[in-house]
Amino acid sequence: xxxxxxxxxxxxxxxxxxKILFDPFITYNELARHIDVDSIEADYIFLSHAHEDxxxxxxxxxxxxxxxxxxxxxxxxxxxxxxxxxxxxxxTGGKWNFDFGTVKxxxxxxxxxxxxxxxxxxxxGFVFTSEEGNFYYSGDTALTLDMQLVPQYAxxxxxxxxxxxxxxxxxxxxxxxxxxxxxxxxxxVHYDTxxxxxxxxxxxxxxxxxxxxxxxxPAPGESLEL
Ligand code: NI
Ligand code: MN
Numbered sequence: 367x368x369x370x371x372x373x374x375x376x377x378x379x380x381x382x383x384x385k386i387l388f389d390p391f392i393t394y395n396e397l398a399r400h401i402d403v404d405s406i407e408a409d410y411i412f413l414s415h416a417h418e419d420x421x422x423x424x425x426x427x428x429x430x431x432x433x434x435x436x437x438x439x440x441x442x443x444x445x446x447x448x449x450x451x452x453x454x455x456x457x458t459g460g461k462w463n464f465d466f467g468t469v470k471x472x473x474x475x476x477x478x479x480x481x482x483x484x485x486x487x488x489x490x491g492f493v494f495t496s497e498e499g500n501f502y503y504s505g506d507t508a509l510t511l512d513m514q515l516v517p518q519y520a521x522x523x524x525x526x527x528x529x530x531x532x533x534x535x536x537x538x539x540x541x542x543x544x545x546x547x548x549x550x551x552x553x554x555v556h557y558d559t560x561x562x563x564x565x566x567x568x569x570x571x572x573x574x575x576x577x578x579x580x581x582x583x584p585a586p587g588e589s590l591e592l
Contacts, residue, residue, distance in 0.1 A: 367381060371590075372586055375391065382497070384409040387427065388413075389421070389505075390403075391418070391420055408431045411428055418481045425450055435454070440485055456471045458471050459471065472490065474490055476507050476534070491503060499592075501520075501525060505528075513547050524549065524551040525553070526553045527543055527544070527554065528556035529570055530562075531563060533563065537573050537581070544579055552579060552582070
């Protein structure tokens with residue numbers, strides 16, 4: 367599967383020719399200054415939770431591209447009130463068959479207030495299964511025992527996990543998460559963007575290498591085949 371990083375926790379995966387964008391936060395990311403947010407195409411936008419650093423560019427990209435936004439019921443209502451009506455509400459535990467494959471929403475241990483203080487519902491992770499491969503995006507989360515359920519839903523080709531510490535798990539906990547989800551190919555997100563989450567790349571990658579795993583830390587704009 368073709369993976370592209372747009373910085374922070376924003377990335378896209380292409381499945382069956384559909385471009386699926388996650389947690390768009392580009393305009394306010396100084397590390398993604400070189401990325402033209404108005405040139406990003408999307409058929410779907412998945413939002414793990416309501417925090418500004420995951421939805422800041424959602425409305426502009428959704429209104430320009432017409433992408434379907436998949437998110438919590440509370441974010442769906444909030445978006446509908448702002449004129450974004452091509453939305454699909456979900457909640458943890460639920461799954462849905464889309465035209466590219468199936469998505470199961472799983473627990474993330476985090477919070478989820480909207481930028482204006484509205485309640486954003488539960489934060490979520492997503493398990494994607496498709497004919498072209500399976501992957502898990504945990505969203506912002508602590509390491510949690512619930513991750514042990516993921517292998518019951520899918521044998522993963524890769525997973526996308528936060529490694530920045532302070533607001534989420536760090537790389538050390540992400541190694542344990544990789545064991546829980548039984549996946550050796552991990553893409554790190556949610557690091558370096560702000561002072562609170564700057565990490566030592568070599569240290570983080572070494573932790574994974576010691577366990578026979580790979581941690582990819584693509585730069586904003588960089589693509590990977592996973
Ligand atoms: Ni967050
Ligand atoms: Mn975040």
